[in-house]
Amino acid sequence: MLYTAVDAKPKSTLALRRLDNARAVPRAVMLVDHYAEEWAALWWVRIDGRARVIDSGPEFDHALQLLAGKHEQYLRDAPPGPDMLEGTQAGTAAALDLLGAWLTDAQ
Numbered sequence: 001m002l003y004t005a006v007d008a009k010p011k012s013t014l015a016l017r018r019l020d021n022a023r024a025v026p027r028a029v030m031l032v033d034h035y036a037e038e039w040a041a042l043w044w045v046r047i048d049g050r051a052r053v054i055d056s057g058p059e060f061d062h063a064l065q066l067l068a069g070k071h072e073q074y075l076r077d078a079p080p081g082p083d084m085l086e087g088t089q090a091g092t093a094a095a096l097d098l099l100g101a102w103l104t105d106a107q
Contacts, residue, residue, distance in 0.1 A: 007082020
């Protein structure tokens with residue numbers, strides 16, 4: 001399970017296109033990469049899965065608690081916008097549609 005939130009950084013609107021897109025087509029991609037000057041240390045992981053926007057309620061509150069536990073700024077300035085859930089309740093690679101990765105041969 002992966003949660004993201006619309007944080008408190010200044011924006012012209014909280015009605016973000018990514019939220020509209022997730023509501024219209026409940027698909028999401030998360031890409032994590034590691035850059036290093038030494039190319040042999042480069043890697044990336046891509047996770048494709050389902051997305052759902054959570055505007056309020058117990059799951060919204062739970063997601064914000066989890067995010068605040070990881071990101072100190074969320075304790076000081078709680079995200080004002082909705083959360084987005086990516087993945088599934090199972091939270092395993094098998095429950096996701098696609099899990100891809102690339103590592104250099106040196107790793």
